[in-house]
Amino acid sequence: MxxxxxxxxxxxxxxxxxxxxxxxxxxxxxxxxxxxxxxxxxxxxxxxxxxxxxxxxxERLFFDTALPLWAANSVFITVVVTVFRVFFDSLAAYALSRLRFRGRSAIFALFIAVLAVPSVVLLIPRFLVIKELGLFDTYGGMIIPLLADAAGIFIMKQFFDSIPASIEEAARIDGAGVFRTFWSVTLPMATPALITLTILSFQGSWNEFAHFVVSRQSPELNTLTTGVGALVSGQLGSGNQFPLKLAAAVLMTIPVAVVFFIFQRRIMSTTEGAEKG
Structure with missing residues (x-):
């Protein structure tokens, strides 16, 4: 044996x-x-x-391309999207988990349905909406559609469901409202889920490509993904340019890898919230 x-x-x-x-x-x-x-x-x-x-x-990347500008745009968009996505996804998930209102199950079912739709299918409708709202080729058009996502709401709702509602009763007895209970009691208990969502949001917005292609046109608004995509298409002349393209890919990977390795031990366990409760 x-x-x-x-x-x-x-x-x-x-x-x-x-x-x-x-x-x-x-x-x-x-x-x-x-x-x-x-x-x-x-x-x-x-x-x-x-x-x-x-x-x-x-050297060519830093001196012959607009890599610093692309990196600055990526950092700005990624930080804004990550912060607000974590907040909005958590808020929506708490409402679906704790509040009782007509149509709650139908709304959650719609979120699940959205997860089944390939993101590429939504690119043209997203472009048309951005265009009609006058947000095309602006930071607003690049950021606002990414501020919430169905996957994040689903993750947070499942975690909130694992936390006993009785934990919030003391706060309500003391006169705390719905938002105060969410912010001061439930959200701190959801730290593992928040870290997971932060990593996924950071990675998703940092590596986003298709949305930035349809939401902007000006070279000044290029992110690392769209800028490197232009390099891959042969923007810097003849030849394969393998070292240049791969150097850009390596630099793009570093921030995501650093964030993942820092927080990898904190990625949530699906039962952690219930066990702590």
Missing amino acids: KQRVTGGLIAGYVVLVVLATVYIYPFVIAIVDSFKTDAEATQDPMGLIPQTFTFAAY
């Missing part, structure tokens, strides 16, 4: 190592190729040791 268990553990670790290698290897290739010359990256894209180690791709 002990030999079987040991063999099973070894086999499990081997499978995990193989899967980790398959997942990490493309990212390693991207990092290595970003330090190669364009000719070397074209001739030997899979090589793990650059024959000529150079920072030329990163």
